[in-house]
Amino acid sequence: MSAKATRAGRSTGGERTITLEISRFRPEQDSEPVFETFDVPLRDDWAVLDGLNHVKDQLDGTLSFRWSCRMGVCGSCGMTVNGKPRLTCGTFLTEFGAGPVRIEPLKGFPVIRDLVVEIDDFLAKLSHVKPWLIREGEELPLTTEYAQTPEQLEAYKQYSMCINCMLCYSACPVYVLNPDFLGPAAIALAQRYNLDSRDQGDRLDLLNTDEGVWGCTFVGECTSACPKHVDPAEAIQRYKVTAAMRSVLPWARR
Amino acid sequence: MSETTRTYRPRRDRVWFLRSRAYTIFVIRELTSVFVAWTIAYLLLLVAAALDGALPAFSAFAAQPWVIALNLVALAATAFHSVTFLNLAPKATVVRLDGWRVPAFMIQGGNHTAWLLVSAVLFWVVTR
Amino acid sequence: MIDVLIVGGGGAGLRAAIAVAETDPSMTVAVVSKVYPMRSHTVSAEGGAAGVIADGDTLDEHAYDTISGGDWLCDQDAVEAFVVEAPRELMRLEHWGCPWSRERDGRVAVRPFGGMKRMRTWYAADKTGFHLLHTLFQTTLKYQEIVRYDEWYVTSLVVDDGRVHGVVAVEIRTGRVEAIAARTVILATGGCGRVFPFTTNAAIKTGDGMSLAYRAGAPLKDMEFVQYHPTGLPFTGILITEAARAEGGWLINKDGYRYLQDYDLGQPTATPKLRSMELGPRDRLSQAFVAEQNKGRTVETPYGPVVYLDLRHLGEAKIEARIPFVRELCRSYQNLDPATDLIPVRPVVHYMMGGVHTDLHGATPVAGLFAAGETACVSINGANRLGSNSLPEILVFGARAGAAAAAFAREHREGEAAAVRSQGADEQRRLRRALESGGTGPRIADLREEMQHTLEGAAGIYRTHDTLAKAVETLESLRERAADARVDDHSTTFNTELISLVELHAMLDVAETIVASALNRTESRGAHQRLDFPARDDERFLAHSLVHRAPSGNPSVGLLPVALTRWPPGERIYGRD
Structure with missing residues (x-):
């Protein structure tokens, strides 16, 4: 240069x-x-x-x-x-x-x-984790909400603050070395829905993989880079615990 | 929906871990795992020797200067690994009590206290 | 052949896309947006979304607040439809996962808002637009049938024989110009705040959709009604949400005096009172600021006069719980903490009440062409929009436009019109010429700046005939000079300068219609205040302005009566009841 x-x-x-x-x-x-x-x-x-x-x-x-x-x-x-x-x-x-x-x-x-x-790959990763509310059975009528207490909201709120700026991907040496890694923001987004009391989906198959949470070596730079305090490193480590528990104890909750 | 255009992809950076202090510390922490593994192997050898009644031979092995030097390095590396590991633990263990999130320093403090207690008990068992 | 092509990937566009996908999965729906959808300006909306849900609130009260807030220029049939559907749409968002703030028992919480008689504003802390947009965007990812053209910029509509047949768009990344055939087109490109120098609006808010429609023969409506939000940060123009006042914030002048009490907005109370003082409508609050300025009771700063928004008495805990984004913005962009410091604020261009003329279903007079959201003017906002009505508006009318466009596409199954190819080729040539030869005249940025200051001077909070008439001339001269604007960038790869040039032309269209409409309306109503005609004139102007593009290229303004149903025009009363 x-x-x-x-x-x-x-x-x-x-x-x-x-x-x-x-x-x-x-x-x-x-x-x-x-x-x-x-x-x-x-x-x-x-x-x-x-x-x-x-x-x-x-x-x-x-x-x-x-x-x-x-x-x-x-x-x-x-x-x-x-x-x-x-x-x-x-x-x-x-x-x-x-x-x-x-x-x-x-x-x-x-x-x-x-x-x-180019951010096409990042967008594909976001879509990959099924980032929408998954419900089973009858939907409620449009006059009633799915009740959610402030505490239940607090449980996932932080992970819903991601602005998709991709600073965390740029800070992550794992992603930079291996672009197949699902990456911090996508996993945090999956956790945003996993931890939402209204969600009934299961994203284990998407996250419990080598390119998913297990690709993370916990450098922690994603969290340092995040301008919105989403703390994707935390989201990933928490899901590692969840995935490990569910692999050992099949009846464990998500 | 986009047509492909020529993009610039930088070559793989072979010394990426030297680019920032955080990366370097991370790589050192990962490398200390080797010493953690050595410490475990060493302990297993000790236990095997004790079971076989071969403690004197093991003591002679352990007393060699290079083994002592290695173990000192391993002690430092293991301690570094443990401290950093326990400090990171709150990331994986989010504890909420009635909506109130237990702050990281309490979880870290609890971890370190537990670690010191276990160490103290072991010290007492070994030295009594 | 695309059944429904949506221009714009913000709240209105995405809601329309889902509406089409849900009504008929066999339809092909495309979202063409000049930015990735989650970058759309809906993301910046802060305070909340109004919808009747609380005990004791009624649809009629929401309608009355909206109509009186709009100084009786709202179409009342549209408002009635709007208030019925708003809570349903907000609930739908809840079912899609929107993280609405909650009451202790788990129900959706509501907060007070300016000009609203009841607590009816749903909110997600003070990032309501952000959560709404991301919820919508993530929900669209469920639907395989929604095709996205991200970072494609639509430069013209293909119109033949009074009917739309598609769009011509440039793929920003490659510079490829393509005609996309479509049975229907929905414009959902948002507002045009960038026509002014000091605005809360993002860089992308350049009135593209309004200009596209205008050039395609559809009229624009009520373009003289430009909303100034009373509380923007100086220099950046970053919005400090009305929710800050709804939670109890005060507006004070340089003497620490709550000056709104001098402007027929009620008497100060310790806790916020609905439809009173700081919770008055935005037009009245911005006008009160100018009066304070004239009295010499504002504070001078390098970025113009300011007053202060005082949140200190709310305490750190409440600020952190209810309006954390306000604190974050003040800290990051103004280097102060609202828990301990006064926030300097001044009125800032925020919203366009006017837009593409549509009926209740988003249909414009051009067959197959629809519009929704800030781009459109139905009109539910009249002469002044109430805070927290715009988010439900994009949902209600986005969904309506989507359903109406799908129905239109079902009934019109003919194949691709010949005009698609021919107009596509014309547009391709025009853009190539702009790219290759480029002008050698003035810089795009300099022209833009001159246009912005012209608009601020002539079509700001207060207007007069003389300044407006002069602005007409300045804009004409700008139009001529813009034809030879200097283009340095001849690359086809991500050429943002070329886009800026097309945007400048769109903004000049919009600017002309704003000035022409303001000149024509010789009365004062809501956000349109004429110093030479200070009174409201229901005799002559209980009517929308409708501006067409004449064959000469100049705007031609006419009037269209307001639809009244149950609320005859009356006095706007705030703070005394």
Whole structure:
């Protein structure tokens, strides 16, 4: 990888600036990613994403990246910032002092272009764990809810907070080395339904496999990376206990 | 629904575990398993020797400098493994009492206390 | 041949998709979305979803609150249908697994909300939209018959002889332009807040569906009604949910005074009182802010004047239990803790009451073309939407549009129209030209910014004839300059600059219709306040604005009477009863 000459912004005269080293991959011209550097204004309330938008709007319209809500809930703008998977809308430029800030696509995923990665595999994994409420027998009429106490809600609530940003996959060395691993978010999502008092499904066959929970070696980085405190590492270890109990004691509950 | 385009897939990183402190600590923890295995093998040898009445021979084996050195390293590795293992235990054991989730430090504290108690009992049995 | 093609994968689009799949599994249904469905802006909705369920509440009260909140511009037949179906739809979501917050006995809990006389707002803490969208998305994964075109951007509708035959869309990843034949199309692309500079809306909210319909000959309705939410964080425009006030938060000016009492919104009470003070409707609260600003009682910041939202008296435990996301957002994006600090807030563009003109089943005047959600205007929101009515709206009318489109597709079994191929080829050429030659004129971002500030200046909380008339000229000039906008990116792979250009054109369409409708409505009603016409005028304007695209390309505004059933126009009363 080589760095090109820095391109300064037209509106940065006199203002404090910070250098962004942005990984570029243009499949028509690059055989592998190269770094390009840009100077952007360094303002106290600017997130890394604001810096990227400044580049896109004023310096180089060809830079490609995904973003949308810029309030940490749509899950689009995950990238590798100075080596760590982060939501760029919630990561402030001032965190990096004088800079530079190195921005790369999320590790562990094929790169389509610049900072945009392919996530089809991740979506297939989400679907794989049957992430919907499974009920047997008659459905209740639309005037009645399935009763669920606040305690029962609390039992799975944390695992329902995943925004599908994939930072946990990017942080997981198992996934990066073996893309067949079901991965943290998908297993946490399975647990979100497993632990929901309204769910009557059984996801043992999907999770109790080498590519499922047993693929996890418990590095714990998924939990450190998670911006929403879902704690996928916990979800996985808990299901290992469940799966082990059910294998030994066939009558054990899910 | 997408047509395939050329994507960039980075080559496998052979020294991925050096890329972050967390990864390195993780790999060291995994490697300490080897010493845990050695400690178990060593204990089994001791038990076999005791049953066969061959304790003096075992003592002579155990007294060799390289065995002592190995066991010191194994002790350190096993202790490291145990501490990290017990600290991670709350992830797999979520205990709820009437909706209140028992915090991790209590579970960890309980684990370490239990570990120390068992160690103390063994110490007493061995040294009495 | 697709039976029902849905443009947009947010709440309305996914609900419509499930409605089709459930009514007739033999139908093919496609969801075409410019982002992966779970990125859709429904995800950002916070406070809750209104539906009558609590003891003592009635459908009529929900209808009355909605109609008076909308300053009598709502179609009352639509509101009546809406309030009946809202609780059923919310319950359906419960049956699909939505983690609604609960009472101790396990029943669904409800909270108060602005402009609502009863507690009727269902909530999932303060991430209601997030949970609703993910529940819907995960539920769609059950249905094999729902085909997704993720990250495909629809650039035009194929319309021939007054009837829709499909769409032309570009696959963002490859740049491939494809005409997709469909018997029916449902537009569910959400709002257009990005037409303004300061908005709670996500980057993707560029009014695409409104522009598609408008260009295809369907009229837009009530476009002058733009909702300002009274409590956005300065700079980012991040929304601080109305639930913060429903849980007991106060709005105070620079003197620590609960200023809403000066604006006919009732007297301050220690605990929240329904339809009073901080729980008044959004239009009135945003207007009160401007009055405070004029009195010099707001606080100046680098990002404009602010007032404060005070949650400190609620205590950390209640904030954490009921509005944890508010705390998370304040901490992460504003570097303050609402448990101990005042939150600076100012009105921010939040929602579009207007949209594609539809009937009660989501049908537009173009045969086979439907619309639902914020893109559409049925209208249940009138001149001002009440908080927590939009989430049930996307469910109720998403489901209705899905069912109606499925019925239409069943009755129209003819094969692919010739127009699909020919219009697809035309569009392909047009986009290729934009991509290859590109313009050399002004930057897209600069044009966008000028448009946004034009709209804020002319079509903000208060409007006048002169600023609006000037905005018409500015927008015309922007339209000309946009034709030569500079495009640097000539790649076919994930070309976001090209998408930005098409979005800019869509936003200019929408901006023109907003300004034209606002200019035409010479009265003040709800969110449309004319300084030169400060009174409501039921004689002339108890009517929807209907704007068509004239052959010249300019907007042409007409009126359509409001449907009244049981609630004759009256005074909007808040805080005194």
